[in-house]
Amino acid sequence: MLSSIWEQLLSWLKSLFFEQEMELAVLGLQNAGKTTLVNLFATGTFTEDRIPTVGFNLRKVRKGGVTLKVWDLGGQQRFRSMWERYCRGVNVIVFVLDAVDKERFHTAKLELLEILQRPSLANIPLLFLANKSDLPGALVNPQEIIQTFDLKSIKDREVAVYSVSAKNRTNIDTVLRWLIVHNKKPANVNNQMSNGV
Amino acid sequence: MATLSLGKDDLPTIKLKSEDDLVVSPFLGIEKGAVLQECRIFNDLHLKLRKCVDALVRLLYLVGQGEKLSSSEATEVFFSITKLFQSNEPTLRRLVYLSIKELAGAADEVIIVTNCLMKDVNSREDMYRANATRVLCRITDSQMVSQIERYLKQEIVDRNPVVASAALVSGQHLLLHNKGDVVRRWISEITQALEHPSPMVQYHALALLYQIRQHDRLAVSKLVQGLARSGIRSAFACCLLIRCILRIIGETSSNENINEYRPFFEFIESCLRHPSDMVVCEAARAIISVPGISREEVKKTVTIVNSHLLRRSSVVRHAALRILNKATYLYPNQQWFDPFDFEDFLHDKNRAITTLAIATVLRGAREQTIEGFLKKIQSKFMELPDEFRVQIVEAVHSLVLKYPNSYYSLLNFLGSSLREEGGFDFKRAVVDAYFSLLNEIPQSKEICLTHLCEFIEDCEHPFLSARILHLLGQEGPKMSQPGKYIRYIYNRIILENAAVRAAAVSSLARFLDENSTSKTRKAIVVLLKQCLHDSDDEVRDRASYFLHQCQRITDEENSLIKIDEGEEPVSSPTTIKEFPHLPYSLPELEGNLVDYLKREDFNEEFNVVNVPKAEKGFEAAEQIPMTSVPVKAEEANMNTDNWGNVSLAPSQVKEMPSWRDSNSRLSEIEELASLGIPLKTSSSVELTEPETEYNVTYVKHTYRQCIVLEFIIVSTLEDQILENVHIITDLSSIEGLQLVKNIPVSLLKYGSPQHAFVVLQRLEGFYPIGDAPCEVRYVVKEMIPSTGEVDERGFDEEYKLEDLSFGISDYMVPLQQSNARFKDIWDKFGSQNEVRETFALSMHQSIPSALNAVRDFLGMTVVEGAQVSPYATQHVSLFGGSLVTEADFILVVCYAEFVKENEAVILNLTVRSEDLNVSELVCSAIA
Numbered sequence A: 001m002l003s004s005i006w007e008q009l010l011s012w013l014k015s016l017f018f019e020q021e022m023e024l025a026v027l028g029l030q031n032a033g034k035t036t037l038v039n040l041f042a043t044g045t046f047t048e049d050r051i052p053t054v055g056f057n058l059r060k061v062r063k064g065g066v067t068l069k070v071w072d073l074g075g076q077q078r079f080r081s082m083w084e085r086y087c088r089g090v091n092v093i094v095f096v097l098d099a100v101d102k103e104r105f106h107t108a109k110l111e112l113l114e115i116l117q118r119p120s121l122a123n124i125p126l127l128f129l130a131n132k133s134d135l136p137g138a139l140v141n142p143q144e145i146i147q148t149f150d151l152k153s154i155k156d157r158e159v160a161v162y163s164v165s166a167k168n169r170t171n172i173d174t175v176l177r178w179l180i181v182h183n184k185k186p187a188n189v190n191n192q193m194s195n196g197v
Numbered sequence B: 001m002a003t004l005s006l007g008k009d010d011l012p013t014i015k016l017k018s019e020d021d022l023v024v025s026p027f028l029g030i031e032k033g034a035v036l037q038e039c040r041i042f043n044d045l046h047l048k049l050r051k052c053v054d055a056l057v058r059l060l061y062l063v064g065q066g067e068k069l070s071s072s073e074a075t076e077v078f079f080s081i082t083k084l085f086q087s088n089e090p091t092l093r094r095l096v097y098l099s100i101k102e103l104a105g106a107a108d109e110v111i112i113v114t115n116c117l118m119k120d121v122n123s124r125e126d127m128y129r130a131n132a133t134r135v136l137c138r139i140t141d142s143q144m145v146s147q148i149e150r151y152l153k154q155e156i157v158d159r160n161p162v163v164a165s166a167a168l169v170s171g172q173h174l175l176l177h178n179k180g181d182v183v184r185r186w187i188s189e190i191t192q193a194l195e196h197p198s199p200m201v202q203y204h205a206l207a208l209l210y211q212i213r214q215h216d217r218l219a220v221s222k223l224v225q226g227l228a229r230s231g232i233r234s235a236f237a238c239c240l241l242i243r244c245i246l247r248i249i250g251e252t253s254s255n256e257n258i259n260e261y262r263p264f265f266e267f268i269e270s271c272l273r274h275p276s277d278m279v280v281c282e283a284a285r286a287i288i289s290v291p292g293i294s295r296e297e298v299k300k301t302v303t304i305v306n307s308h309l310l311r312r313s314s315v316v317r318h319a320a321l322r323i324l325n326k327a328t329y330l331y332p333n334q335q336w337f338d339p340f341d342f343e344d345f346l347h348d349k350n351r352a353i354t355t356l357a358i359a360t361v362l363r364g365a366r367e368q369t370i371e372g373f374l375k376k377i378q379s380k381f382m383e384l385p386d387e388f389r390v391q392i393v394e395a396v397h398s399l400v401l402k403y404p405n406s407y408y409s410l411l412n413f414l415g416s417s418l419r420e421e422g423g424f425d426f427k428r429a430v431v432d433a434y435f436s437l438l439n440e441i442p443q444s445k446e447i448c449l450t451h452l453c454e455f456i457e458d459c460e461h462p463f464l465s466a467r468i469l470h471l472l473g474q475e476g477p478k479m480s481q482p483g484k485y486i487r488y489i490y491n492r493i494i495l496e497n498a499a500v501r502a503a504a505v506s507s508l509a510r511f512l513d514e515n516s517t518s519k520t521r522k523a524i525v526v527l528l529k530q531c532l533h534d535s536d537d538e539v540r541d542r543a544s545y546f547l548h549q550c551q552r553i554t555d556e557e558n559s560l561i562k563i564d565e566g567e568e569p570v571s572s573p574t575t576i577k578e579f580p581h582l583p584y585s586l587p588e589l590e591g592n593l594v595d596y597l598k599r600e601d602f603n604e605e606f607n608v609v610n611v612p613k614a615e616k617g618f619e620a621a622e623q624i625p626m627t628s629v630p631v632k633a634e635e636a637n638m639n640t641d642n643w644g645n646v647s648l649a650p651s652q653v654k655e656m657p658s659w660r661d662s663n664s665r666l667s668e669i670e671e672l673a674s675l676g677i678p679l680k681t682s683s684s685v686e687l688t689e690p691e692t693e694y695n696v697t698y699v700k701h702t703y704r705q706c707i708v709l710e711f712i713i714v715s716t717l718e719d720q721i722l723e724n725v726h727i728i729t730d731l732s733s734i735e736g737l738q739l740v741k742n743i744p745v746s747l748l749k750y751g752s753p754q755h756a757f758v759v760l761q762r763l764e765g766f767y768p769i770g771d772a773p774c775e776v777r778y779v780v781k782e783m784i785p786s787t788g789e790v791d792e793r794g795f796d797e798e799y800k801l802e803d804l805s806f807g808i809s810d811y812m813v814p815l816q817q818s819n820a821r822f823k824d825i826w827d828k829f830g831s832q833n834e835v836r837e838t839f840a841l842s843m844h845q846s847i848p849s850a851l852n853a854v855r856d857f858l859g860m861t862v863v864e865g866a867q868v869s870p871y872a873t874q875h876v877s878l879f880g881g882s883l884v885t886e887a888d889f890i891l892v893v894c895y896a897e898f899v900k901e902n903e904a905v906i907l908n909l910t911v912r913s914e915d916l917n918v919s920e921l922v923c924s925a926i927a
């Protein structure tokens, strides 16, 4: 017991001198804009071209003294069963939704619930991003999103919901700030819904 | 420039500790579990590079040593490795590439690294680009390949030779694994690569181009023509070109066309002057194997080759010798060299060369010189290791067959080899030679048997002793002085271990035949009686069995009472048969006996009739017209493999045992005698409905290159006779089968079965499968049954029969019983020759029925897992069989997993063989 206190102290000391590192897994159906968002985090620019991710992508992003290690996962059907392997042990699971693709909301919801059920991923906070808010007809109202995806039912972890646009950079900074602040706080188990406007 | 291999300094872990000159491998004691555990560090948030490198090196070492990872182990470690892409450290990245290549076969979902590899392919590091390309083509599948194609295509024309070669080699790999239709679109890039300044790229480009076009003769000719004229610098490419040309010439059948290839031939000749020894040897080898080549050409070539015999490099010497060896083989009556020139080779440092030289001389030797030469090599021969001696024994063997008159001196050589020290394989080769000679050269029999008798006096291999004892039992009684052999055999009973003693008992009993004198008989009975006190069960059992038989014969002779017919099928009145032929599957019989013993209820008799499970999976067998055999026995015989049968002869006939002996007339047909004994005979199938005018059944006899159909035709009409009864088959819908002979029944009378034959030739490389319509045609003549008077005005008629059907089982013979374990064979073939498929067998409600159907369908032996309860819901069986080819057999093994689901049985079949195409053939035959 004493030793665990020492360990905590030690890691706190370390955090003062060394850089913080944080690991994210970004998932969601194909064409949701995951790769685009991760690129935006990394380079600050929006790139239009659409190349599906065959497998996964790894990006390292430095923001505000924190190095983000981001696993950007392919969203096509055949890769979904492998998401879990890259989510184990990450600090945050980021789920990206194409907010205009209403036909696939149901599939998205099923895939999300499926992955959150995995025992290996218990308690890992979830960041839910409804992307492409710039497009007409996009689902942008956080309350509606929470309802559509039944996010209230997730009790065992922290959940945050934001409506974002990679194209117009809407809410991007807020999200980044949330991530960085989030890393500083120890992840505790409460179901506090934070949401952006 | 980037290198593709790992340099020494890349492996920080390999530190050879030397302690008192003792080098301890850094990998000593490495164990799979520990390494897999170690690989978990790849998932850590902070990678420790050094440790990761260490772990990967150990993992690669393990896999390289042949350690097998299960699919889940491989997948687990593979996914951990994918996380290492976060580091850009070159050493680590190379190890990652290597590991992924190693794991690509065993792990699932390897496609996940596509994106990471594509990034590397597009990077600026040439080393990354080349290596990532090679890995990429390993992990990709036919769906994904179109997405990476455009990068490969670009790389082919890359300036960097390592990158270009990597792309070309990847193209070959894709083609080989049937993922490569895209490759055909790269022709212009590959042609461009032929001109690359690097010889390596030229070679790879030519290899790929040829691989793409090999089935298009015209295109290949053009390619070769162009290159032969312009010349190509790479020595490897030159060799390849020579091989292509040889293939083209070999495929050309008529002589006129040969002239067309004259320019090609000239190219090969010019290669005889090439600066590279490799090219010269390749060209020489090609020239002597061109069909119809003139003697002068061969002579010229051999002269050039002879000059290479003096080269320093032992590889070149060896290659040159091989060419000479081939020349002696192809042109046996020519003297290509002076055997005395070869004496130098007897003292060559390289033993492979010595051996080859001896074998070559033996092959080309003239009869008069043999004896002298054998004497000369005798002492050298003793010094050689076994594997080389085996080759020489084989050469001597073929020499005896060539010069039967010199058998005496050659047998002396073999005889002294038997007395020498040597391992099992060597001794077996010598014994094999004896066995064959004994049959080929009858006058040598006496000497052969004497040599073998002397050999078993001091033989440390029970397997060979048992074989020889069996042979003595077979041949000894026919020789002029059987008593001589009896003494040798009896000595074994006193001196040997149980297996040999048992063989000796059986052998001894064979001397009790009709010719044996009563004195011999008495002596043998006394000897056998002594064996009743043997310490071993088997020996005692055999002895008492034979004594019992002997008693019976004696009784019979004394009292002249006829034995009740059918009481004991194994005893024939005057000769002792070795052992009864058991019509049961031995593993099943054994299983049943073990069960019976376990039940410990000995009031109930063991019921052999229940041995093979009665089930209804085999339709053809159910229709066999049964006459005298009781129904139960019929069922019992139906699912029987004759496991006891070691030979490849028809051993899987699921039929009354009498079929082979009495029903088939195959051996009586003179025209078919040249075919020899069939490799396999199918069970018989009815081609007519019951109770119709005619009754026709047929069986298929499988030979290497043909199938003989034997039809048994019975007429049930009393008032007519049939003449020229022949079977007409329509083979138009079956590719690869050709009618060669039709042997009709000349006269068919009421009630007496007659046999008609159809001989079909199987075209090389084809395994035709499908149904063929068929009918019987004949001339009908009316007859008055009471008087036997025949109306000579006959008329033609035909009668439609059921379709004939051909399946993969017609080309498959059950596994030869061998010492190799299934698992070893399985591992040897490896996953690259594996095909997996899932089938729903909806016709079958239980696993035993599905299992038997699959076995019959494939014509294979169940190596393991033959027994299964009808209520089982899951079961695994291992099958083995040998696919017949023109010259050989191709071993095929299957792992079959049966799962019962609702009303059907699901079969997950994994097939492996030496050749991926064969695996595919077997798998596709089921669908």
Ligand SMILES: Nc1nc2c(ncn2[C@@H]2O[C@H](COP(=O)(O)OP(=O)(O)OP(=O)(O)O)[C@@H](O)[C@H]2O)c(=O)[nH]1
Binding pocket: A028, A029, A030, A031, A032, A033, A034, A035, A036, A037, A047, A048, A049, A050, A051, A052, A053, A054, A073, A074, A075, A076, A131, A132, A133, A134, A135, A164, A165, A166, A167, A168
């Ligand atoms: N209008 C609009 N388009 C966007 C936005 N974000 C991404 N896109 C577009 O959506 C498409 C898909 O983006 P990707 O980032 O490749 O999608 P992904 O989720 O990585 O897809 P997979 O890798 O197949 O799983 C691209 O054409 C992007 O330009 C956005 O905020 N607004």
Ligand SMILES: [Mg+2]
Binding pocket: A034, A035, A036, A051, A052, A053, A072, A073, A074, A075
């Ligand atoms: Mg993507």
